[in-house]
Amino acid sequence: MPQSKEIHLASRPTGRPTKDNFTLVEVDVPSPSEGQLLIKNHYMSVDPYMRGRMRDAKSYIPPFQVGQVLEGGAVGEVIESNLEGFDVGDFVFNMQGWREYFLSDGKGLRKVDPSIAPLSAHLGVLGMPGITAYAGLFEVGELKEGEQVFVSGAAGAVGSLVGQFAKLKGCYVAGSAGSEKKITFLKETLGFDAAFNYKEGNLHEQIKKVCPKGIDVYFENVGGPMLEAVLLQMNNFGRIPVCGMISQYNATEPTPGPSTIAALIPKRIKMQGFISFDHHHLMKDFTRDVGGWLKDGKLHVEETIVEGIEQAADAFLGLFDGTNTGKMIVKLV
Amino acid sequence: MPQSKEIHLASRPTGRPTKDNFTLVEVDVPSPSEGQLLIKNHYMSVDPYMRGRMRDAKSYIPPFQVGQVLEGGAVGEVIESNLEGFDVGDFVFNMQGWREYFLSDGKGLRKVDPSIAPLSAHLGVLGMPGITAYAGLFEVGELKEGEQVFVSGAAGAVGSLVGQFAKLKGCYVAGSAGSEKKITFLKETLGFDAAFNYKEGNLHEQIKKVCPKGIDVYFENVGGPMLEAVLLQMNNFGRIPVCGMISQYNATEPTPGPSTIAALIPKRIKMQGFISFDHHHLMKDFTRDVGGWLKDGKLHVEETIVEGIEQAADAFLGLFDGTNTGKMIVKLV
Numbered sequence: 125m126p127q128s129k130e131i132h133l134a135s136r137p138t139g140r141p142t143k144d145n146f147t148l149v150e151v152d153v154p155s156p157s158e159g160q161l162l163i164k165n166h167y168m169s170v171d172p173y174m175r176g177r178m179r180d181a182k183s184y185i186p187p188f189q190v191g192q193v194l195e196g197g198a199v200g201e202v203i204e205s206n207l208e209g210f211d212v213g214d215f216v217f218n219m220q221g222w223r224e225y226f227l228s229d230g231k232g233l234r235k236v237d238p239s240i241a242p243l244s245a246h247l248g249v250l251g252m253p254g255i256t257a258y259a260g261l262f263e264v265g266e267l268k269e270g271e272q273v274f275v276s277g278a279a280g281a282v283g284s285l286v287g288q289f290a291k292l293k294g295c296y297v298a299g300s301a302g303s304e305k306k307i308t309f310l311k312e313t314l315g316f317d318a319a320f321n322y323k324e325g326n327l328h329e330q331i332k333k334v335c336p337k338g339i340d341v342y343f344e345n346v347g348g349p350m351l352e353a354v355l356l357q358m359n360n361f362g363r364i365p366v367c368g369m370i371s372q373y374n375a376t377e378p379t380p381g382p383s384t385i386a387a388l389i390p391k392r393i394k395m396q397g398f399i400s401f402d403h404h405h406l407m408k409d410f411t412r413d414v415g416g417w418l419k420d421g422k423l424h425v426e427e428t429i430v431e432g433i434e435q436a437a438d439a440f441l442g443l444f445d446g447t448n449t450g451k452m453i454v455k456l457v
Numbered sequence: 458m459p460q461s462k463e464i465h466l467a468s469r470p471t472g473r474p475t476k477d478n479f480t481l482v483e484v485d486v487p488s489p490s491e492g493q494l495l496i497k498n499h500y501m502s503v504d505p506y507m508r509g510r511m512r513d514a515k516s517y518i519p520p521f522q523v524g525q526v527l528e529g530g531a532v533g534e535v536i537e538s539n540l541e542g543f544d545v546g547d548f549v550f551n552m553q554g555w556r557e558y559f560l561s562d563g564k565g566l567r568k569v570d571p572s573i574a575p576l577s578a579h580l581g582v583l584g585m586p587g588i589t590a591y592a593g594l595f596e597v598g599e600l601k602e603g604e605q606v607f608v609s610g611a612a613g614a615v616g617s618l619v620g621q622f623a624k625l626k627g628c629y630v631a632g633s634a635g636s637e638k639k640i641t642f643l644k645e646t647l648g649f650d651a652a653f654n655y656k657e658g659n660l661h662e663q664i665k666k667v668c669p670k671g672i673d674v675y676f677e678n679v680g681g682p683m684l685e686a687v688l689l690q691m692n693n694f695g696r697i698p699v700c701g702m703i704s705q706y707n708a709t710e711p712t713p714g715p716s717t718i719a720a721l722i723p724k725r726i727k728m729q730g731f732i733s734f735d736h737h738h739l740m741k742d743f744t745r746d747v748g749g750w751l752k753d754g755k756l757h758v759e760e761t762i763v764e765g766i767e768q769a770a771d772a773f774l775g776l777f778d779g780t781n782t783g784k785m786i787v788k789l790v
Contacts, residue, residue: 183723347719369719381714386702388730390516395728397721
């Protein structure tokens with residue numbers, strides 16, 4: 125009988141996750157009953173938000189269960205169909221990542237057209253990271269043409285899109301990332317106006333240098349000392365869409381908050397947390413704008429692709445070391 | 458020659474201000490030239506925001522100058538008029554507080570009608586604290602009927618209005634203050650649903666107890682550990698209008714920020730600093746609503762009045778000890 129590999133949560137991580145928190149399990153590829161599909165995933169996503177689901181805590185999405193298969197965005201192909209509306213060979217976006225094969229009754233699937241964009245794009249620029257960057261920058265961040273934008277985690281899946289979207293709106297864009305190679309990538313490949321390596325030098329000094337006219341929109345991906353320093357360089361009426369605080373996700377002790385938070389008052393800063401799935405009303409605008417930019421060759425889509433489900437846990441762990449540039453993707457087929 | 462007393466900034470405070478930072482100076486009462494008024498202040502305001510102006514730092518309002526008279530809201534009477542449009546006996550709101558007499562060319566004065574409300578009301582419910590509470594709660598805080606509201610510094614000039622405005626909008630209202638007497642005042646005089654003394658017990662436990670259904674709008678007056686604890690009890694899509702952080706104004710070391718700030722993301726919280734003078738477009742609504750409530754006897758106006766300009770510095774210093782209930786006012790006449 126053919127086998128399907130999948131990754132289970134072996135135990136809940138304390139602090140930084142390790143490979144011991146994951147188990148590779150082989151199961152029989154199941155047969156679809158009437159009304160079911162058998163789907164084979166081609167690509168799966170690993171994302172920083174998954175760290176939150178490994179915690180046994182109430183949040184906007186239920187926690188992963190120990191001993192159960194993990195979940196996440198994926199793009200798969202219909203291999204067998206006993207369900208009207210789906211044909212063998214159809215490609216579908218699904219939330220049953222971290223596994224090779226699965227059965228579906230069709231709920232929660234979204235067909236994707238492989239002729240429009242590479243399949244993996246639905247996990248990045250055309251998927252959750254894309255809508256996250258779009259909603260955060262334009263709706264939560266209320267970005268206006270010509271403003272000063274700073275994005276942390278700028279070479280990541282979301283950050284690399286934030287910077288490009290803002291440039292396309294005629295803004296000045298600066299960013300931070302964790303290596304010289306990424307800084308070069310931001311400036312030379314993505315067209316950032318300025319960028320710096322947050323691991324070197326004084327944060328506040330570096331921010332002042334790359335954003336000499338202050339910051340109107342700070343797209344927050346990292347939290348910690350970066351937020352503290354950025355607040356000092358924000359302009360009056362600035363906005364901080366808070367997408368993530370990856371520097372704090374593995375903390376075992378409470379992370380000190382920004383000592384500069386009182387700057388919110390004299391500068392009248394708005395700081396707002398958001399999650400992409402609250403912003404699906406933007407989908408039409410998103411598809412028009414981002415689909416259009418993509419078609420016109422105006423967006424550089426960067427992916428770090430690792431091959432084989434055996435590498436999925438390492439790919440996930442790598443997010444916290446910054447081993448990815450652009451979207452981290454696991455290719456399963 | 459008649460004398461006018463005024464208070465000068467003797468030196469910039471380091472940390473908590475002391476009486477040594479102030480000097481009482483006597484000057485001759487000047488004579489108005491053509492186009493000028495001589496005004497005698499009846500009431501002057503002391504407000505926490507003035508601590509910020511004692512710092513030599515760029516902000517939304519220029520710093521006070523050492524050796525110069527302080528400034529702030531006041532209500533005075535026209536004693537001599539050489540300026541058309543102003544008659545002897547007119548009462549005017551002005552920003553020339555901290556002094557008994559002054560000359561004016563009429564700029565920045567606003568006539569007030571003593572038959573509508575007591576003069577001191579223009580420094581409180583009908584003045585800056587009133588519009589601050591109104592704008593923060595309704596515009597920045599986007600308060601909806603029936604929501605759960607928590608306000609810190611609840612017995613202060615702004616907080617005492619915030620709680621009453623929210624009750625008038627059909628909300629559940631809880632607050633914190635610094636003495637048993639104030640807690641009784643909040644519950645029995647102002648009609649708060651619940652209140653606690655922040656100096657006793659565990660903040661997070663107390664907040665959970667007074668806000669069992671969570672918090673939709675947290676009106677922030679104090680900062681520090683209160684904000685850190687409140688973030689844990691905020692509801693999804695909650696709003697935090699940030700009016701002040703009085704607990705941090707005298708800090709000589711950076712105050713630790715809220716270690717719970719990452720809660721902004723899963724709870725999609727909006728936190729926004731604001732200053733009343735950005736919200737003067739609300740003046741018509743404010744006058745209709747707050748003027749109406751006042752006229753209908755629906756608002757309790759609490760003031761702590763000290764007499765004589767000699768007491769002004771102590772009144773100001775008392776703000777940081779919570780010696781006031783409601784608006785702290787200095788009566789000069």
